[in-house]
Amino acid sequence: MISIVVVAAVLTTQGPALATRLGSAGALAAIVVLHLAIGRRLIRADRASRLLLAVHLVLFATAVTLVPNANWLLFGVIPLVFQMVPLRPAVIGVVVANAALPVSGLILRPDELGMNLVIAAISAAAGIWLGYWITRVVEQSHERQRLIDELESSRAEVARLSREAERARLSAEIHDTLAQGFTSIIALLQATDPDLKDDRIALAVRTARENLAEARSLVAALSPAPLTSGSLPSAVRRQVDRFHEESGVTAGFRVTGDERELPTAVEVVLLRAAQEALTNVRRHAGAREAAVLLAYTAASVRLVVRDDGRGFVPGAADGYGLAGMRSRAEQVRGDVRVVSDPDTGTTVEVEVPA
Structure with missing residues (x-):
């Protein structure tokens, strides 16, 4: 939206020839097209492109040199710079973008140099501060997301280990209580009647053996x-x-x-x-x-x-x-x-x- 407004302002500016205004508007339009075609995809993929940033700055400087009103696009260019590259090259990019107006003015409009320098200094300082703040917010958001992902992963791992430990504990408890108890019963009964001639003892032994087989499928109490x-x-x-x-x-x-x-x-x-x-x-x-x-x-x-x-x-x-x-x-x-x-x-x- 800001690009449309600035392009419209450039085309309706009084003073520069129509061809100059069209050239400035064309440079601004090229920035928009490059961003939509390439820049946005690179930003989403979190891939820095200093070359694309340099092209953007050249186009922006061209537009400002032709029509100074194109400098209003700084409101859109500065956030874009911080999205395209890391903090340090982004600060350099912001300084270069803000220098376009006073540098071109020094050559073409020296009488406006003082005001252009003041505007550039204020814009650059505000842009760098805003970009740094946005960058820190984004970094903190990414760090929080990373910590959240690690926490969720850790909780899942703890839950898995806890389930495995509980299964191992229950197996040990079953082995030490029910299984040993049934084994003792069988041993005592067979000591009493080794040949199992008494039907009642034979039945008790058979029942104990059956329960010994089933004991490993039971859940023992948490406390012995x-x-x-x-x-x-x-x-x-x-x-x-x-x-x-x-x-x-x-x-x-x-x-x-x-x-x-x-x-x-x-x-x-x-x-x-x-x-x-x-x-x-x-x-x-x-x-x-x-x-x-x-x-x-x-x-x-x-x-x-x-x-x-x-x-x-x-x-x-x-x-x-x-x-x-x-x-x-x-x-x-x-x-x-x-x-x-x-x-x-x-x-x-x-x-x-x-």
Whole structure:
């Protein structure tokens, strides 16, 4: 719109010959055509073009030299300059555009030089300030959009990792609770009636096996049941007593240090570690004795499960249970150490900062 108004003003200007006015209007029209045909596409693609800017400035200087009233197009040229190139070359472009009138006036209209210099100085200062402000606004908008995109991406990634962690946690909980419980039931029933001659025991074993198969599709409670009815030491003690009742292996339990309340996540890790370690002793160790220690220190809590069984090669025999134990410990910045020897048995130690 401003281009149309300026072209009309140039064509109706009194004084210059018609050919001069047409030449000035033609230069202004060429600026518009170039912008519509090339410049706008480059601006949208965020591609700077110093060559196109130079062509625009030459055409603008030509129009101003022919008809000084063409200088009014500065209101459209200055914002265009800041859109076409980065800030530093844009400032140079604005200075050049504003210099067109006084420079041409110095040669053709020296009597108007003073006024033209004042106008050029004011226009250049205002244009540079406005362009800088617009550039900063655009940069801040782009930065905000980038931060928003990063935030959305981060939230999506956190949600994905959270879902994966929850699935892993639920799998570990199912393994440590329902699956181990059904396994214990089957072992106790078969110990009572190895040949399953009693139909009721056979039915119970078959049912337990069926539920053991289905247990991995169930969702375990978020907080383990033993912890809801007492402290961590009492919950671990119950696991030790249960281990002794089911396996017949002599088992001891003791607590050292000053007992204190721990975060639920830490208590879950330690309790599940005790369950897993005792289950492994019952299934694989062939031990005669086992001992569990829960040690409170100022900086951490340590759970130690020892047995005098046949031992194994750590790493080579790590199954899902030990892998799950390590995974849970890592979630609370804990550490799992396993030492095993055929002569001395196995020691599983879990230490969690708390």
